[in-house]
Amino acid sequence: MSTLTLISQNQCFGGWHRRFRHHSDSVNGDMTFAVFLPPGCQPETPMPVLYWLSGLTCTDENFMQKAGAMRTAAELGLVLVAPDTSPRGSDVADDADYDLGQGAGFYLNATQAPWSQHYRMFDYVTEELPALIESQFPVTNLRSVSGHSMGGHGALVCGLKQPERYRSISAFSPISHPRQCPWGEKAFRHYLGDDQDSWKEWDSTELMSRASITLPTLVDQGLADEFLQQQLQPQHLQQAADMRGYPLTLRQHPGYDHSYYFIASFIEEHLRFHYQHLMA
């Protein structure tokens, strides 16, 4: 088990926000994550964990700084864990565009050079990071997963591919059908190669349409989101859910855009949704 290096810590709502760096075997390099430990989170009172996956260009910091999630997490007794969106460093493959490479890991396991050397975020998020969290912090092994945009895609893919690992899934403004939108097509072509059959394994709409195990799933989408039509396309996810009978609740909110102002407005409802299923 790798050693955690504390980067910084801040008291917040009576609990602690802490940032760590550590060596990750999954990504073959260093990873950074943030954790919020509510007041009273101790070995004799372990708490369940919500994993948050951020969007393009983000780090572990955006959610902790901007979502306003810690207030409700402190009240409920829910640990929050927010990993960085990719491996980083001068030895990690990158691209000049914001939507590929560092900051744009897409929560998958890349199979194509040069990306396959480090970009194994799916293994990191679903296996290595939970194992690390559960060995190093006073938490239960009850997990839920949420995220925004690229991280909404990530949350859905994690929960759909590894349903036994999570109690519930939620997403804000997810990239719902990445194999058929510009962000996803570009990322999948680089990370996974030209065989588009391989893309289906990382496409929420595809995975939901043939899910064998189902999890309670909440998706919020703003109707003034500038990426709604071209990139996010939640209607495909809804169609897959309808076809499969998947327990998806898709809520559409007039006036709200793609920003953290939207996330902040509804994060409390997501935390209560997850908590209800974690404690059921």
Added chain:
Amino acid sequence: MSTLTLISQNQCFGGWHRRFRHHSDSVNGDMTFAVFLPPGCQPETPMPVLYWLSGLTCTDENFMQKAGAMRTAAELGLVLVAPDTSPRGSDVADDADYDLGQGAGFYLNATQAPWSQHYRMFDYVTEELPALIESQFPVTNLRSVSGHSMGGHGALVCGLKQPERYRSISAFSPISHPRQCPWGEKAFRHYLGDDQDSWKEWDSTELMSRASITLPTLVDQGLADEFLQQQLQPQHLQQAADMRGYPLTLRQHPGYDHSYYFIASFIEEHLRFHYQHLMA
């Protein structure tokens, strides 16, 4: 009255966060500010206003993104206004250091060249901006003022120098005695010159010790604040309040630092404090 140019807007908690740029006569140049208009803020139901003054290096954005204030503001029906921390632009005097010049206006009226040409943030914040807000938005003329660090100093100075303009004052981690701390001494020497008697007019501890009109005042200070001993020194403010019989509530919080994680933890209490006095 100057024309407002809308920079951006986001729906948030059922209300609107909007950023504007406009020409300011006070600072002889352009200023930027953000406003949060709660749901139901309309000409037939005008709402009171809390002015928020940010700290060194900040713009209008830090508070709106990180404080988590809009949730409670939306619930109460309290308009939030957050101006930038200085005039900006290539024609505005600046300094390579973060604690002088652009981003470091200290909410005073500079008397020394080259600063006196634009740095009149006190007039802007106490007079021009409220007049603009009250002419352009559905608000009452009831105002309170709050801020953080340099902006906590600003909030105290505004409320102490212009008590008839405000109903209540609050601050997080204010620079409480700027004429005797490094940040304040440096700023005052450049903006106000070498005559230290002139500095007393911009020093909260000095102003509180001889206030003729008093306002309900709430100050929160984290005891793990890295700037507490050298820069902030709230004990001087407490001594002045005790001497004068000023209604200051100074709360000290073990473990909390100088960051927005501290502000987020207690902003709801500040908003409720101001709302109570605004509606009294």
